[in-house]
Amino acid sequence: MAKSNNQPTNDQLNKIVENTRITGDVDSMTNIRVDGNIKGTLNVKGKLVLGTNGSVEGEIRCENAEIEGTITGNIQVSGLLSLKATSKINGDITTQKLSMESGALHNGKTAMGNVPSKPASIASANKELVNG
Numbered sequence: 001m002a003k004s005n006n007q008p009t010n011d012q013l014n015k016i017v018e019n020t021r022i023t024g025d026v027d028s029m030t031n032i033r034v035d036g037n038i039k040g041t042l043n044v045k046g047k048l049v050l051g052t053n054g055s056v057e058g059e060i061r062c063e064n065a066e067i068e069g070t071i072t073g074n075i076q077v078s079g080l081l082s083l084k085a086t087s088k089i090n091g092d093i094t095t096q097k098l099s100m101e102s103g104a105l106h107n108g109k110t111a112m113g114n115v116p117s118k119p120a121s122i123a124s125a126n127k128e129l130v131n132g
Contacts, residue, residue, distance in 0.1 A: 012030040012031065013030065013031050013032070013033060014028050014030060014031070014032040014033070015032070015033050015034075015035070016032070016033070016034045016035065016036040016038065016054075017035050017036055018035045018036055018051075018053050018054075019036060020035075020036030020037070021036060021037045021038075021039070022036065022037070022038045022039070022040070023039045023040060024039075024040045025040045025041040025042075025043070026038055026040065026041070026042045026043070027043045028042075028043070028044045028045065028046065029045050029046075030045070030046050031044070031046040031047045031048075031049070032044050032046070032047075032048055032049070033048075033049040033050075033051065034048070034049070034050050034051065034054040034056065034069070035051035035052075035053055035054045035069075036054060037054070037055045037056075037057075038055070038056045038057070038058065039056075039057045039058060040057075040058045041058050041059045041060075041061075042056055042058065042059070042060045042061070042062070043061050043062070044060075044061070044062035044063065044065075045062075045063065046062070046063055046064075047062065047063060047064040047065065047066070048060065048062040048064070048065040048066070048067075049065075049066045049068075050065070050066070050067045050068060050069040050070075050071065050087075051068055051069055052068045052069055052086050053069060054068070054069035054070075055069050055070040055071070055072070056069075056070075056071050056072070056073065057071075057072045057073060058072075058073045059073050059074050059075075059076075060073065060074070060075040060076065061075075061076045061077075062075075062076075062077055062078075063077070063078050063079050064077060064078075064079040064080050064081070064082075065077050065080075065081050065082065066082045066084065067081070067082065067083050067084060067087040067089065067104075068084040068086045068087055069086070069087065069088075070087075070088045070089075070090075071087075071088070071089045071090070071091060072090045072091060073090075073091045074091040074092045074093070074094070074108070075089065075091065075092075075093055075094070075095075076094045076095070077093075077094070077095040077096065078095075078096060079095075079096055079097065080095070080096070080097040080098075080099065081093065081095040081097070081098050081099070082099040082100075083098070083099065083100040083101060083104040083106065084101050084104060085101040085102060085103035085104055086103070086104075087101075087104045087105065087106075088104075088105045089104075089105065089106045089107070089108065090107050090108065091107075091108045092108040092109045092110070092111070093106065093108060093109070093110045093111070094110075094111045094112075095110075095111075095112055096112065096113060097112070098110065098112060
């Protein structure tokens with residue numbers, strides 16, 4: 001009998017479906033697809049897919065991202081950020097690689113290279129603030 005391993009893998013997918021609203025910070029240890037609305041910080045250890053009707057109001061940190069929806073806030077991607085034609089970003093972008101389709105909107109600064117390889121967790125960020 002094989003032992004079950006409770007460690008998440010990046011081939012697992014979390015979904016926040018349309019007409020779902022979350023207010024607060026979200027930490028995902030696996031890939032996530034957002035078709036609803038998040039107001040808060042989103043940390044993803046894996047890939048973020050933001051659907052056409054999805055929106056995030058707050059900071060985003062992830063390994064890779066495919067954006068079709070709306071972001072109001074800064075996004076930090078350690079790998080590839082793909083902005084689809086329907087995407088709208090109002091905030092700064094920091095990424096290693098950027099792909100942008102015609103029609104994608106971005107209002108903010110773009111910086112490429114030297115992105116931290118792992119998204120910072122909310123707990124470690126809070127710990128750093130407390131410990132100064």
